[in-house]
Amino acid sequence: AQSVSQHNHHVILSEAASLELGCNYSYGGTVNLFWYVQYPGQHLQLLLKYFSGDPLVKGIKGFEAEFIKSKFSFNLRKPSVQWSDTAEYFCAVNPLTGANNLFFGTGTRLTVIP
Amino acid sequence: NAGVTQTPKFQVLKTGQSMTLQCAQDMNHEYMSWYRQDPGMGLRLIHYSVGAGITDQGEVPNGYNVSRSTTEDFPLRLLSAAPSQTSVYFCASSYSRGRETQYFGPGTRLLVL
Numbered sequence: 635a636q637s638v639s640q641h642n643h644h645v646i647l648s649e650a651a652s653l654e655l656g657c658n659y660s661y662g663g664t665v666n667l668f669w670y671v672q673y674p675g676q677h678l679q680l681l682l683k684y685f686s687g688d689p690l691v692k693g694i695k696g697f698e699a700e701f702i703k704s705k706f707s708f709n710l711r712k713p714s715v716q717w718s719d720t721a722e723y724f725c726a727v728n729p730l731t732g733a734n735n736l737f738f739g740t741g742t743r744l745t746v747i748p
Numbered sequence: 749n750a751g752v753t754q755t756p757k758f759q760v761l762k763t764g765q766s767m768t769l770q771c772a773q774d775m776n777h778e779y780m781s782w783y784r785q786d787p788g789m790g791l792r793l794i795h796y797s798v799g800a801g802i803t804d805q806g807e808v809p810n811g812y813n814v815s816r817s818t819t820e821d822f823p824l825r826l827l828s829a830a831p832s833q834t835s836v837y838f839c840a841s842s843y844s845r846g847r848e849t850q851y852f853g854p855g856t857r858l859l860v861l
Binding site: 638640643666670677678679680683685724726728730734735736737738739740741 | 751752781783788789790791792793796806807838840845846847849850851852853854855
């Protein structure tokens with residue numbers, strides 16, 4: 635079955651550590667890619683998105699993600715995390731075939747220790 | 749501009765009861781969708797709508813009904829609640845499906861006993 639995989643379920647980092655969250659998908663063809671974030675007690679909100687062009691995209695709050703087509707991956711990175719980055723992070727894929735909906739990964743909970 | 753609103757925030761149901769989860773948006777978005785969020789399973793699409801009068805099934809539609817009589821509102825109905833429907837439900841909207849940013853509501857936490 636086609637899917638979106640986030641292998642890190644819970645990541646615990648100290649402030650100033652670097653972050654990389656993995657995301658792999660199994661949809662063929664052209665896809666749009668997203669990272670959404672859910673801060674404690676808040677709505678899900680868009681962190682960044684990729685449609686085409688430069689495979690390295692920058693989002694809000696210093697986050698960036700790199701699309702590697704050959705690896706079907708869209709990993710999220712941040713050079714130096716802050717306590718306020720504590721949240722749940724969801725990778726999402728919009729395959730441009732079929733119903734053209736958005737499919738989410740299982741999420742990664744990030745805890746940043748001050 | 750309230751964005752996407754959902755009511756209620758929390759609900760407890762007994763098995764077999766029915767209820768409607770309300771969702772409204774004031775951004776004139778054509779596309780609206782319902783997701784459920786379960787631990788270890790992320791968000792899964794229940795139903796979606798590409799405009800008033802048009803709805804379709806997502807990944808996990810069984811046990812749920814939707815309708816879209818206006819652009820603003822997209823209620824989700826649980827016909828006969830089951831414990832397996834215990835979840836957090838999110839409504840989302842966007843200008844269209846595909847590459848558009850989806851705006852999410854605050855969620856409804858549902859417990860079915």
